[in-house]
Amino acid sequence: MRLCRYDNDRLGVVIDDAVLDVTPVLDRLEACRYPLPRHDLLIANLAALRPHIEALARTAPRRPVAEVTLLSPVANPGKLVAAPVNYHRHLQEVLGDANLHHHNRINEIQRAGLFLKATGSLVGAGAGIRLNQPERRTDHEIELAVVIGREAREVPAARALDYVAGYTIGLDITIRGPEERSLRKSPDSYSVLGPWLVTPDEIAAPSGLAFDLQVNGEIRQRSNTSDLIIDVPGLIEFASRFYTLHPGDVIFTGTPEGVNPIQAGDRLRATIEGIGTMEVLVAAQRSAT
Ligand code: MN
Numbered sequence: 001m002r003l004c005r006y007d008n009d010r011l012g013v014v015i016d017d018a019v020l021d022v023t024p025v026l027d028r029l030e031a032c033r034y035p036l037p038r039h040d041l042l043i044a045n046l047a048a049l050r051p052h053i054e055a056l057a058r059t060a061p062r063r064p065v066a067e068v069t070l071l072s073p074v075a076n077p078g079k080l081v082a083a084p085v086n087y088h089r090h091l092q093e094v095l096g097d098a099n100l101h102h103h104n105r106i107n108e109i110q111r112a113g114l115f116l117k118a119t120g121s122l123v124g125a126g127a128g129i130r131l132n133q134p135e136r137r138t139d140h141e142i143e144l145a146v147v148i149g150r151e152a153r154e155v156p157a158a159r160a161l162d163y164v165a166g167y168t169i170g171l172d173i174t175i176r177g178p179e180e181r182s183l184r185k186s187p188d189s190y191s192v193l194g195p196w197l198v199t200p201d202e203i204a205a206p207s208g209l210a211f212d213l214q215v216n217g218e219i220r221q222r223s224n225t226s227d228l229i230i231d232v233p234g235l236i237e238f239a240s241r242f243y244t245l246h247p248g249d250v251i252f253t254g255t256p257e258g259v260n261p262i263q264a265g266d267r268l269r270a271t272i273e274g275i276g277t278m279e280v281l282v283a284a285q286r287s288a289t
Contacts, residue, residue, distance in 0.1 A: 001050070002276070003166070004196035005075060005124065006068040011042070013057045014196050014276075019068055020060035022053050038078045040248025043149060043165050046199075065195075069126035070278070073168050073197040074147055079249045080117040080191055081239050082143075082172060083109055084181060086229050086254025093257040099137065100259070102178045109229055109254070114239055117172070117252070118186035125194035125278040129173055131264060131285050132187035137176040140262050141255035142213040142221050142270050144206060145170030145193055146232055152245040160236035163245070166197040167206060169270050169278055170252045173262070193250065195278035203274045206232040211272040215262065223256030 002014035011026055012019035028049060029041050037044070085091050086109045094100045106112075123129075131138055149165025171192035175184040185191075203209070212222040225231070230238060235251050262268070264284040271277040 001053070001199045001202070002196045003053075003073060003199070004065075005071040005073055006126070009071070009075070012068070013053060013060070014065055015057075017065050018062040019065050020057045020062050022056040022060055025049055025052050025056055028052060039151075039246040040074055040076045040078070043074060043147060044247035046149065046165055070194050070196070071124035071126065072122050072193045073124070074122075074193060074248050074250060077119055077122065077248045077250050078246045079243070080119055080122065080252065081114050081245075081249065082117055082185070082252035083114055083230065083235055083254035084112050085109060087223060087227050087256040088229060089223070089227060089257040090255060090259070091229070093259070099176060102176065104178065114235075114242070115181045117182065117191050121186045121188060121191040123189045123192055125192060125280050127189060128281040128283055129171070129192065129262070130189045130283050132190070133175055134264065134285050137261050139174045139176060139259045140213060140215065140220065140268060141172040141174055141259055142211060143170040143172050143252045143255050144209060144211065144225055144232070144272060146206070146236070146251040146253060147197060148236075148245045148249040148251070149247055151247065152236060152240040155236055155240045157233035157237040160233035161200065161206075163236060164200050164232075165247065166199045167203050167272075167275055168193050168197050169195070169272050169275055170250070171268065171270060171280060172252050172255060174259075191252075192280055194280075195276050198275050209273045209275075211270075213258070214269040215260070215266050220260050221256055221258035225253070227256060228253060
C-alpha cells in the first residue's frame with residue numbers, strides 16, 4: 001500500500017496516478033490529550049486501520065496525484081535518526097575533498113555512530129526547500145528513509161524488518177561547514193520525506209533498491225542500497241541499542257557519492273525503485289517574520 005498525506009492534512013492511498021481520499025479513517029484514531037504520546041498516532045495504528053483504509057478506498061473520491069500538494073507521509077515523528085557516511089563510495093568521496101569534510105573527523109559509521117535531525121526540519125515534497133543560508137554551500141543528499149512501525153528496543157538485525165512500517169524517499173539537506181551535523185542539517189525544510197509511504201508488503205527487501213537524484217534534469221547521484229556500509233536491519237539494531245524507537249520514528253539511511261550544491265530555482269527529482277519519484281523545488285531564503 002502507498003499512503004500519502006496531502007493538501008489540508010488529508011490521507012490518501014496512491015494507486016497508479018491517482019490519490020484515493022481515505023481521510024475519514026482518521027476519525028477512528030483515539031483522541032489525544034496532553035501530554036501527547038511519543039509516537040505518531042497514525043503510524044502506531046496503521047496495521048489496525050489498514051482493513052478500514054482498504055474498504056474506504058474502494059469507493060473513495062479520487063484525484064490525479066499531480067494535482068495535490070504532498071505533505072510528509074509521517075506527520076509527527078518523535079525522532080529523525082540519520083546515518084553519516086554510510087555508503088562505501090561516498091566515504092571515499094568525502095575523505096578526498098576538504099570542502100566536504102572541513103577537517104571534521106570523518107569516521108566509518110561503526111565508529112561515528114548516528115546523529116539526530118530536528119523534527120522541525122521535516123516537510124513533504126510539496127513544500128519545497130527554503131535555503132537557510134544561501135551564501136553557504138548547501139548540498140542535496142538522497143537517502144532511503146525507513147519508518148518504524150512498532151516500539152523497538154535492542155532489536156537484533158535478524159528480526160529488525162518486523163519493526164518497519166514502510167519506506168519513503170528522504171532528502172537530508174546539508175549546509176557544509178565546521179559545525180555539528182545536527183545544526184547544519186536541521187534548518188526548517190532540510191528534511192524532506194515523500195512522495196508517500198510504501199508498506200513492506202510491496203518492498204520485501206530494502207537491500208537492493210536502485211535510486212537516483214536529478215537536479216534540473218541532470219543525474220547527480222545514482223546508487224543502490226546494496227552499497228550501504230550498515231544495511232537497514234543493521235541500522236535498526238544499532239539505533240535501538242541506544243534509544244527506544246517509536247512508531248513514526250524515521251531513519252535516514254545515508255547518502256551515496258555525488259553530493260553537490262543546490263541553489264534557489266533548482267528542481268530536484270528523486271527516485272527510489274519500488275517507492276516512486278518526488279519532485280522538490282528549491283527556493284530562496286524565506287523572509288524574516
Ligand atoms: Mn545524510
